[in-house]
Amino acid sequence: MSGTSPVFPSSPNGHHFPTRTVGIIKNHALKHRLTIERRIIDAGFDIIKERQMEFSPESDHEVLEELFGNDAVGLGE
Numbered sequence: 001m002s003g004t005s006p007v008f009p010s011s012p013n014g015h016h017f018p019t020r021t022v023g024i025i026k027n028h029a030l031k032h033r034l035t036i037e038r039r040i041i042d043a044g045f046d047i048i049k050e051r052q053m054e055f056s057p058e059s060d061h062e063v064l065e066e067l068f069g070n071d072a073v074g075l076g077e
Helices: 027-042 061-076
Strands: none
Touching: none
């Protein structure tokens, strides 16, 4: 994003905070991970942290629901 300044949301007292986005690459797409990461970077995002985790919809349902709300249902597919 050269030449542009990121726009950060501001709090009521005028402080600006950077936004953060979480991306999840599901198991069936891991073979395309490098291509996916390149597209994320090309879209203007910075990957600042990467971690591989495995979730089981059966045993980790509460954790997934807490993290992702209604979207948790689709993560086990």
